[in-house]
Amino acid sequence: MALKKNGFIPSSAPEELKKVLVAVASVWGDTIEDMEEFHVFPLKGAMTNEVFQINWPTNHGDLHQKVLVRVYGKGVEVFFNRDDEIRTFECMSELGQGPRLLGRFSDGRIEEFIHARTLSVADLRDPEISSLIAAKLREFNNLDMPGPKNVLLWERLRTWLSQAKRFCSPSTAKEFGLDGLEEEISILEKELTQGYQEIGFCHNDLQYGNIMMDEETRVITLIDYEYASYNPVAYDLANHFCEMAANYHSETPHILDYSIYPDVELV
Structure with missing residues (x-):
C-alpha cells in the first residue's frame, strides 16, 4: 500500500x-x-x-x-x-x-504525532543532550515489560547471520567474512556472559532518528521499538555509541565512521 x-x-x-x-x-x-x-x-x-x-x-x-x-x-x-x-x-x-x-x-x-524534533547526528555529541538521553535510557532499561525476560542478543545474531548467508553470493559472503562470524559470536557470548550482567529492557536501535526531544521542556522520547527486547544493558549503551559513528542522511548510510566513535572524555 x-x-x-x-x-x-x-x-x-x-x-x-x-x-x-x-x-x-x-x-x-x-x-x-x-x-x-x-x-x-x-x-x-x-x-x-x-x-x-x-x-x-x-x-x-x-x-x-x-x-x-x-x-x-x-x-x-x-x-x-x-x-x-x-x-x-x-x-x-x-x-x-x-x-x-x-x-x-x-x-x-x-x-x-509527537510535537518534538527528531535528533540529528550532531545532537548525539552535545553533552547536555547526551546526558538527557542517558537519563531516559536508564528509565527505559528499568521498565518491567510483560513476557519472558530472556536475553535475545545471541539468538538474534545467529538468526541474522543465517539469513545473510542465505541471501549472499559466495563471493559476497567471503568479502564480508561471514564464514568466520559464527565462531566470533560464540567467543563473544562466552566472554560476555561470565560474571554479573545487568539485564534490562533494551531499545537495541538507539540511533539519532529514534530519539525525539521537546525543545521547550527538553523531554526525551524514544520511539520505534522494532528491535526492543531484554538484553544486557551494556549492549544498549554499546549500540548507542556505535550509532554515534553513523550518518543515515549521508550518501553512504550503511558505512560507520569509527574515527568519530565517542572517546572517554565524551562518554
Missing part, C-alpha cells in the same frame, strides 16, 4: 485505512466527509517502514489535527518479529513512554 505524497489520500488506498482514519478523527470530534480533507506528507529517515504525517481540519476553527501513519515495510520479518513489536508498542503506549496508539490496520498503524 502506498500513500500519495504531498497530497491527498488516493482512492486506491485500502478502505481499511480510510475507515480507521475517519474513526480516529471522529473520536476527536471531527467529521470527515471527503478523503481530500486528509493531507499527506511523507517523513524521511525511517529505515524499515514508510512514515507519513496526515493532517485534517478540525471542526473547531482553523486548527489542524495531526497523526502519524506508519506503513510496515516488506521483508522486515527477517530482522524482527512484527507481532512482538506491536505488543511492545501497545505496552509502551499504555505506560506513557512513547506515542499513543490511535488505530491499527492490516499493513500498519496510526500513532499520536
Whole structure:
C-alpha cells in the first residue's frame, strides 16, 4: 500500500485505512466527509517502514489535527518479529513512554504525532543532550515489560547471520567474512556472559532518528521499538555509541565512521 505524497489520500488506498482514519478523527470530534480533507506528507529517515504525517481540519476553527501513519515495510520479518513489536508498542503506549496508539490496520498503524524534533547526528555529541538521553535510557532499561525476560542478543545474531548467508553470493559472503562470524559470536557470548550482567529492557536501535526531544521542556522520547527486547544493558549503551559513528542522511548510510566513535572524555 502506498500513500500519495504531498497530497491527498488516493482512492486506491485500502478502505481499511480510510475507515480507521475517519474513526480516529471522529473520536476527536471531527467529521470527515471527503478523503481530500486528509493531507499527506511523507517523513524521511525511517529505515524499515514508510512514515507519513496526515493532517485534517478540525471542526473547531482553523486548527489542524495531526497523526502519524506508519506503513510496515516488506521483508522486515527477517530482522524482527512484527507481532512482538506491536505488543511492545501497545505496552509502551499504555505506560506513557512513547506515542499513543490511535488505530491499527492490516499493513500498519496510526500513532499520536509527537510535537518534538527528531535528533540529528550532531545532537548525539552535545553533552547536555547526551546526558538527557542517558537519563531516559536508564528509565527505559528499568521498565518491567510483560513476557519472558530472556536475553535475545545471541539468538538474534545467529538468526541474522543465517539469513545473510542465505541471501549472499559466495563471493559476497567471503568479502564480508561471514564464514568466520559464527565462531566470533560464540567467543563473544562466552566472554560476555561470565560474571554479573545487568539485564534490562533494551531499545537495541538507539540511533539519532529514534530519539525525539521537546525543545521547550527538553523531554526525551524514544520511539520505534522494532528491535526492543531484554538484553544486557551494556549492549544498549554499546549500540548507542556505535550509532554515534553513523550518518543515515549521508550518501553512504550503511558505512560507520569509527574515527568519530565517542572517546572517554565524551562518554
